Amino acid sequence: MAGSHRCLVLLAISLAAAAASAHNITAVLDGMSEYTLYNSYLSETKVCDEINSRSTVTVLVLTNGAMSSLVSNLSLADIKNALRLLTLLDYYDEKKLHSLHSGSELTTTLYQTTGDASGNMGHVNITNLRGGKVAFASAAPGAKFQATYTKRVKEEPYNLSVLEVSDPITFPGLFGSPSAASSNLTAILEKAGCKQFARLIVSSGVIKMYQSAMDKALTLFAPNDDAFKAKDLPDLSKLTSADLVTLLQYHALPQYAPKASLKVTKGDIPTMASTGAGKYHLSVDSKGDDVSLDTGVDRSRVASTVLDDTPTVVHTVDSVLLPPELFGGAPSPAPAPGPVAADVPAATPAPETSAPAPAPKAGKKKKKAKSPSHSPPAPPSSSPDLAPADAPVGDDADTADTKKSGATAVAMSFAATVACFILAVASLL
Incomplete structure (x- = not known):
């Protein structure tokens, strides 16, 4: 009986919480x-x-x-x-x-x-x-x-x-108040600790795509400099120019999504790199005030908002967002900084033997790196610069205007909680 009473109390609290967030x-x-x-x-x-x-x-x-x-x-x-x-x-x-x-x-x-x-x-x-x-x-x-x-x-x-x-x-x-059009995007990113990301969008020409999108709506997820130093990060210098452009487009949404909107977002959302159904999408996971982005390959926390000027918002994230279309296989990590360890012995040919060598197992065979999926063409530019994060970046002129976006929806568990409450009461009768 005491257990049932505690259950009813907890259900009553759940009912109140559900009702409080239902509007x-x-x-x-x-x-x-x-x-x-x-x-x-x-x-x-x-x-x-x-x-x-x-x-x-x-x-x-x-x-x-x-x-x-x-x-x-x-x-x-x-x-x-x-x-x-x-x-x-x-x-x-x-x-x-x-x-x-x-x-x-x-x-x-x-x-x-x-x-x-x-x-x-x-x-x-x-x-x-x-x-x-x-x-x-x-x-x-x-x-x-x-x-x-x-x-x-x-x-x-x-x-x-x-x-x-x-x-x-x-x-x-x-x-x-100053609008996004008068803001220097690269200066904002550098001040927020995203110098390497700023370098990449300038050297690849993607910054022009961002500026054009700011006229309508843009949400940018900028990885901080520590994200580019992660040990398990694939070597981005091996990407083609077109794939690097796609990766940077994957870090932007063609819509205005401040953090409050991300918290109530359900299902997959298209990015600027999306070219077809289900391609280059992100999913959002929120718990309380924490918001994370899931690519299917890795997850990244939305750390802060450094610019919120409707219809443009810039968030910083803790990790580089890796789309499965480019990094679906086992990624090759970037070479570690510093001298290469010298204690690895060089391979030497095995001595000849009369016994036949066993055939290699199919499962153990080293797979050839899978070529990346088709991605949008890169803008005409020279090879992207992947120099250190603290190199200087040129200024840019940003523009902003208005665009209508859809209304939001709030997830509610009220009906399910009421059902649980009724079942609990029925069990006491």
Whole structure:
């Protein structure tokens, strides 16, 4: 009986956890015609994934008219920051808004978590005004109340609250941040400790492909310099120019995928090297806040994000991503640095003998290296430079624009947990 009781307690906790992570903001707003523009930008900027990853959140939504005024002269990166500032990391329903302690409260927003907010600029001031109105303003000194509470849209106590407000919340300096187009990609990679990767994309010409993709959408996985020193890394200098280009394209996605989006990604995802169904794909594995990439040959952890400027994001990874199409067989490791060991005896011919030599076993025969799969042609350039990682790299000019991307989906185990709960209760009857 005690064991059954413990089981019920654990199931109850599981039910609560499943319910807490079950909300999907884009699904909530689907079918509400007055918020279609707001909802589309949640998906395009991937702020929806950041919202869905939070167990407790309040989303302040704007009607199509208010949203049109906001986005008219803004870049996609600025729109993303505006949406983050409208996302409160606490639960506020209509009752709580009208019963604030001392009539005013300062609360944290998603924008504060980005690290881009200076001081308390990522906070929002909520205040009860005369006449029963509730107003919202930036926490910046001297900021005026810009938005007022209009109506409630959806409440899922105490996990998700969706409230309509009259206007966006802004402050001087929120908009106009440098875009990916003005960023020097190689300088960013070098500063992040990815000098060897920066050398390769420049010497191979792949950097031009990346720059062209940044106009639409680009996610880059840049191996750090330690990844190129791994003992089991194949000798990349033996790759043809075309195969090296394919390998570098394999480290990029033709879509905008910040870490929050990677955490909810299911199944295989195509890379810039993908030329057909199932070719040069990656799979994502996430546990909590840790995200890893699986190629089928090796795995690599997404270590950090060094640039997130919609629609371009650059992540660093701990290992070089090895596609099975190029490295499906046993890879030949790169030669170790330093002098070669001299204690290996040279092979000498065996003395003649009258006994016939046994035939070699088929299984023991050394296999010839398998030629790499067909890969996209390399851009016209000289042989790629595989010099040491600390060599200098030239500057590059990057460009960025906007592109619509699909909405996200949140994995839910609620139904399965409920079924387990029912079975456990039934066993006690």
